[in-house]
Amino acid sequence: MAGMDSAATPATPAAPSSGPGTVWAHVGQPFTPRDYDVVVLGAGRMGAAVALYLRQLAPHLSLLLLEEGGLPNEDGATLLAPGVWTAWGLPEDRMAQARWTRSQLETAFGDIRFQTRPLIELFMEGGTGRTPAADALAPYPDAQALVDTVALPFARVDAGAATYRPGALALAAAQQAVRAGADLMLNARARAALPADGSLHRAEPDGTGARVVIERLSVTNTHQIIVHDTHRLRAGVVVLALGADGPHAAEHDLGQHTTHARAYRQAPRLNVSSGDDTPVLRAAGLTLRPQNGGFTLVPAVHHRDPHGYVPTGGRLTGVPTGLRRETLEELVALMDALPPLGTEALGLGRSISDVPGAWLALPGGRADGLPLHQTLATGIHLLLGGPHADTLGLAVAHDLAAALAGLRGRPWDSPPPAPR
Known part of the structure; x- marks a missing residue:
């Protein structure tokens, strides 16, 4: 099947949505490229969460969430994450974020099988x-x-530990983001690309900060995954929420070396x-x-x-x-x-x-690395979960969303009630 390339098609700006967003689940649904204020690559737990929080904190920003597989992706680390919230092993200055994350897990995402469990x-x-x-x-x-x-x-x-299902969390967060106006495209492999002049350190003259290449994937009758068509668009901000593949994408696609690493963990x-x-x-x-x-x-x-x-x-x-x-x-x-x-x-x-096994991101290259977000260049951010994503992931995703929305305060500045 021959691929189609929409590079020559001018992108049109995406108007901020006050209703539900559009979902493109397969290549049979036509897609017209448009500019977005924010494009999030990866709809695992971290990517779906930052998309949702951005729609809540900055609903005026148009947003596209992209995922290479389905929702949730069976090949990523989210489905195999332990789903165990515990404050053990955290530095004291992250405890307020951990408590806020626990409160979110318990109340904000519907039935994700959250349960206090010693x-x-x-x-x-x-x-x-x-x-x-x-x-x-x-x-x-x-x-x-x-x-x-x-x-x-x-x-x-x-006694205050808890369990939940990270895959259900990713699904619920993405669904809520779409209901709040985010667009979602599944079965689409995407990467951030350098501006035309190769610069990573300035925004485009018209204010858009990065380019995104999207390859929509299809499956042949012999079960081969192929690129059905390719699209290019511009975004004011790109968030790499690709899990263990994020640091590699930063280096391979953007030439940005990081200190992060990965490890293969089986379950x-x-x-x-x-x-x-x-x-x-x-x-x-x-x-x-x-x-x-x-x-x-x-x-x-x-x-x-x-x-x-x-x-x-x-x-x-x-x-x-x-x-x-x-x-x-x-x-x-x-x-x-x-x-x-x-x-x-x-x-x-x-x-x-x-x-079952998956590659796990190690922020900072450490086996005990804490979740983080990092500015790679003007308009391009890396978001990583890692070994402590169960306990801190939502807070770090919210922190990035708040930063992109231009907000100063954080909800964990006033701690939620202690766990029951």
Whole structure:
């Protein structure tokens, strides 16, 4: 199928919308390029949130939200995010943002399965704030059955922790943004492009700050993804909310080197019974997140993966598995302390494609990097979630939206009520 290029078609300005925006879900829906005040690349949790907050804070700005896949995208990190809100591991100066994010998760997005659920972290040794693990686990027989309290005799409990579904959050935020007037295009691969003179450090003479190239994707009857047509438009502001692909896009498309990195994180399944009252468990950095009647395992991220790394499965007693070697080694080391890991309840898979996994952005190249937004050039911003997106992502997306709207105050300057 021959591709079509609309580069020669003059773009027309998009008028701010007072009603719902337009959704282009497939190439059968014709699209006429127009200029936008803001274009957001990526409709995962961070991109959808910044689009929604911009429509709320600056409804006079026209906005287009672009996503390469569906909504939510099954290939991104949003669907595989743990969805565990906890203030553990955050610096004190980010606590107000974390509390505000929790309030948003609980009230602002409808049914995203938000639920207050204790987080119990287990240790081999005692310390400040730690109590006997047997006491902490006693109210939860299903969780107690997972743990050898002789190997992990101590625990600390975050009673204010909560769980939710990041994929449902992304979907709800994008839908609300569209209802508030944002346009949305799915199955569209997009990139920011340099102005005609190659400059990144000034806006265009007419006030638009960047160019966007959009490739609308289609699938052939042999299941090949092809570029159906290509469009070019201009935007006053472009937000790169592409997750782990964002830093690469900044360097490859804009020539802007960043210090950010990425790591490949898998989320294997542990088929042991869990319920609505089962707490989240954590041991040696491994999180066991109750989900869909069992547990999703969320391994710790220790470091960035090197450029060019291709995830491959490791071997257990010589048998190929779908778990990457580093993850497999960590689970093997915990099998005595968490005995079900050494049984058939652990979904090992036979190849890397059998175990859900996705690339995770590491802001600042750090395994504990906090979500951030960064100005790459005039009118171009990078937005990253990363390991703490569950707890801080919405606040950082709101902060960028408020900055683009020219607002000074932030809602977390007046803390919301403490969690119930």
